Amino acid sequence: MFLELFFQYLVAGLTYGTIYAIVGIGFNIIYNTTGIINFAQGEFVMLGGMTAVSLYAFLPLPLAILGAVIITMAVGGLIEMVFIRWLVKPSVLRMIIITIGISILVREAGLVLWGEGVRSLPYFTGNEISALSFGGVRVSPQVLWSLGVCAIVVVLLNLFFKFTMLGREMRACAANRDAATLCGIPTRNMITLSFVLSAGIGALAGCVVSPITQTQYAIGSGLAIKGFTVAILGGLGNSMAAVAAGFILGILESFSIWVMPTAYKDAISISLLLAMLFLRPSGLFGNREAFKLKDF
Amino acid sequence: MRTGRHFHILILLAAVVAVQLLTLVAGKGFYLTQFTMTAYYSLIIIGLCLLMGYAGQISLGHAGFFAIGGYTSAVLTTVDLSAYKGSALTGILIKLSLLTGRQDLYGGQMLSFHPWAACVVAVILTVIIAYAIGVPVLKLKGHYLAMATLGFGTIIYSVVLGTQKFGAADGISSVPAFPLLPGLVVSGAPGLRVQNFYIAWGLVACGMLLLLNLIDSRVGRALRSIHGAEDAANAMGVDTARYKLNTFVLSAVFAAVAGVFLTHFNGGIGPSEASIMKSVRYVAIVAVGGMASLWGTLIMSAALNFLSLRGYFGSFDDAVFGGVLVLIMLFSPEGILQFDARTMVKKLFQRA
Numbered sequence: 220m221f222l223e224l225f226f227q228y229l230v231a232g233l234t235y236g237t238i239y240a241i242v243g244i245g246f247n248i249i250y251n252t253t254g255i256i257n258f259a260q261g262e263f264v265m266l267g268g269m270t271a272v273s274l275y276a277f278l279p280l281p282l283a284i285l286g287a288v289i290i291t292m293a294v295g296g297l298i299e300m301v302f303i304r305w306l307v308k309p310s311v312l313r314m315i316i317i318t319i320g321i322s323i324l325v326r327e328a329g330l331v332l333w334g335e336g337v338r339s340l341p342y343f344t345g346n347e348i349s350a351l352s353f354g355g356v357r358v359s360p361q362v363l364w365s366l367g368v369c370a371i372v373v374v375l376l377n378l379f380f381k382f383t384m385l386g387r388e389m390r391a392c393a394a395n396r397d398a399a400t401l402c403g404i405p406t407r408n409m410i411t412l413s414f415v416l417s418a419g420i421g422a423l424a425g426c427v428v429s430p431i432t433q434t435q436y437a438i439g440s441g442l443a444i445k446g447f448t449v450a451i452l453g454g455l456g457n458s459m460a461a462v463a464a465g466f467i468l469g470i471l472e473s474f475s476i477w478v479m480p481t482a483y484k485d486a487i488s489i490s491l492l493l494a495m496l497f498l499r500p501s502g503l504f505g506n507r508e509a510f511k512l513k514d515f
Numbered sequence: 516m517r518t519g520r521h522f523h524i525l526i527l528l529a530a531v532v533a534v535q536l537l538t539l540v541a542g543k544g545f546y547l548t549q550f551t552m553t554a555y556y557s558l559i560i561i562g563l564c565l566l567m568g569y570a571g572q573i574s575l576g577h578a579g580f581f582a583i584g585g586y587t588s589a590v591l592t593t594v595d596l597s598a599y600k601g602s603a604l605t606g607i608l609i610k611l612s613l614l615t616g617r618q619d620l621y622g623g624q625m626l627s628f629h630p631w632a633a634c635v636v637a638v639i640l641t642v643i644i645a646y647a648i649g650v651p652v653l654k655l656k657g658h659y660l661a662m663a664t665l666g667f668g669t670i671i672y673s674v675v676l677g678t679q680k681f682g683a684a685d686g687i688s689s690v691p692a693f694p695l696l697p698g699l700v701v702s703g704a705p706g707l708r709v710q711n712f713y714i715a716w717g718l719v720a721c722g723m724l725l726l727l728n729l730i731d732s733r734v735g736r737a738l739r740s741i742h743g744a745e746d747a748a749n750a751m752g753v754d755t756a757r758y759k760l761n762t763f764v765l766s767a768v769f770a771a772v773a774g775v776f777l778t779h780f781n782g783g784i785g786p787s788e789a790s791i792m793k794s795v796r797y798v799a800i801v802a803v804g805g806m807a808s809l810w811g812t813l814i815m816s817a818a819l820n821f822l823s824l825r826g827y828f829g830s831f832d833d834a835v836f837g838g839v840l841v842l843i844m845l846f847s848p849e850g851i852l853q854f855d856a857r858t859m860v861k862k863l864f865q866r867a
Contacts, residue, residue, distance in 0.1 A: 256662075310848075311656075312657075315657075315661045316798065316802055316844045317840075317844045319575075320837045320838070320841035323795065323836070324838060326833075326837075444665065451659075483677055485669065486670050493666050493667070496659055496662070497651040500659060
């Protein structure tokens with residue numbers, strides 16, 4: 220019984236871990252190309268989930284999700300073009316405040332569009348009570364869906380960054396923006412692309428976990444903090460490490476419910492974030508020496 | 516400079532008196548309630564202005580300090596110790612007149628801390644917490660500093676919301692009035708409206724005088740050097756870590772004092788006062804006021820808080836502050852009072 224409970228918590232942790240990981244990856248993509256932290260990252264997850272629920276009213280599920288991802292990507296690109304593209308060397312403080320403002324605006328727009336109600340997509344296969352049994356541990360098929368989507372996203376992103384011209388240009392932009400510009404890479408477009416990409420990934424995550432965690436207009440800021448924790452935990456800029464860190468955080472949170480009141484669940488991740496920032500800001504998997512040279 | 520500073524404070528006091536007379540003539544005495552609350556919020560905001568504008572350190576957790584002040588005061592003045600009346604410790608506390616008896620809602624006698632004692636405890640607690648948080652947090656910069664202070668604010672919020680002793684989602688109500696001096700009482704009673712209006716703005720004027728003197732002194736110059744270039748300031752022998760920490764603690768104390776007074780004025784406090792949205796709002800107002808401009812910040816704080824408290828923004832309250840934040844940072848990062856439409860238009864056309 221103890222062992223079964225243990226695995227049950229583990230599975231719950233993995234489920235939340237995937238969404239944290241994906242939000243963390245979104246942070247990293249934008250951070251890598253622009254050097255800024257997009258505080259509105261969690262809002263993309265909300266937008267994706269909410270748009271998919273709305274589209275599902277008159278489209279089949281796969282098309283609704285596809286539509287939601289495309290719409291959110293467009294919104295991400297639009298946000299970058301309207302608010303960020305034309306700023307000349309903005310200070311970090313200014314960028315922080317602008318992205319926080321954007322996240323508030325998106326959230327309030329969500330409130331006006333969809334109200335305060337909690338919505339969710341249907342389960343992709345089966346329903347709330349269908350479960351696969353692995354030696355006594357019951358796992359919802361949706362958990363497998365979210366794990367699978369996370370894995371596919373990570374693999375595709377890696378292929379994209381390693382083997383396509385566009386991906387390589389984005390990496391060049393991340394390594395040294397001035398040098399990339401000199402090589403004829405349109406760095407401004409790369410930044411827009413990074414917003415589009417991370418909005419799309421966030422939206423996809425929002426759709427996949429919507430049946431399990433539900434979607435509401437206000438979920439964004441909480442997810443942003445979790446995603447940032449994960450990004451820091453793994454080492455800022457390192458997407459693969461963010462996945463590992465996402466699972467670590469998800470599992471820690473999940474087991475914390477075992478010993479502590481649920482109300483303090485959020486405090487765990489934030490304490491972890493603070494501890495990391497104070498003790499090892501380069502992240503669990505980051506290189507300390509390299510971190511010192513970074514300008515953040 | 517010296518005469519100018521006192522002159523400005525006098526203008527502030529004159530404006531305060533003018534507002535009171537205007538409301539009196541217009542027969543809108545009830546506006547003073549919102550003006551009083553505005554004053555207390557302004558107190559946090561000018562403290563944050565010192566931290567953000569002069570020392571250059573962002574804090575997205577100032578509502579947390581406000582809540583620490585407000586909740587400490589609320590808990591200590593509403594706790595009933597009459598069951599421990601016989602014990603030695605309570606005896607000593609009563610002798611020192613730190614405890615006062617009063618009637619509770621149902622006419623029973625209750626024994627709780629005197630608001631002055633609670634206020635002092637709240638400030639001391641805030642100083643301790645601000646030091647404890649400030650030492651590690653202020654070593655961080657940029658995004659890390661923003662996220663760490665945001666994290667601090669979130670923790671305070673979830674603790675306040677999740678703890679039964681703090682009334683969870685309901686907060687704490689029936690906080691007693693705060694007798695400052697004989698004849699001066701911080702309370703929301705309609706009869707004391709004018710008095711409270713002057714107490715609140717008097718406090719703001721004192722705060723302004725303190726901060727203005729501070730930024731015009733050796734400390735102020737050190738802070739500005741930190742904002743300009745921290746490494747250079749360090750090299751010139753400015754103990755940047757100590758200055759940043761002390762500024763952080765001072766601005767936390769401003770927030771806590773505001774929290775204590777507003778809690779007594781409103782007769783209660785709820786978890787929404789600790790929410791991140793409040794912290795962001797304070798940052799927004801400092802940004803609109805022009806970061807390194809105490810007067811600009813105070814003017815904007817008075818205007819925006821009053822409009823918000825009177826409900827002019829309706830259900831778009833948060834959206835207004837978000838929008839203001841983005842617009843100001845995009846078009847006029849030096850604050851709205853520095854906004855120069857001509858150069859802005861010129862710049863836009865140059866790019867196109």
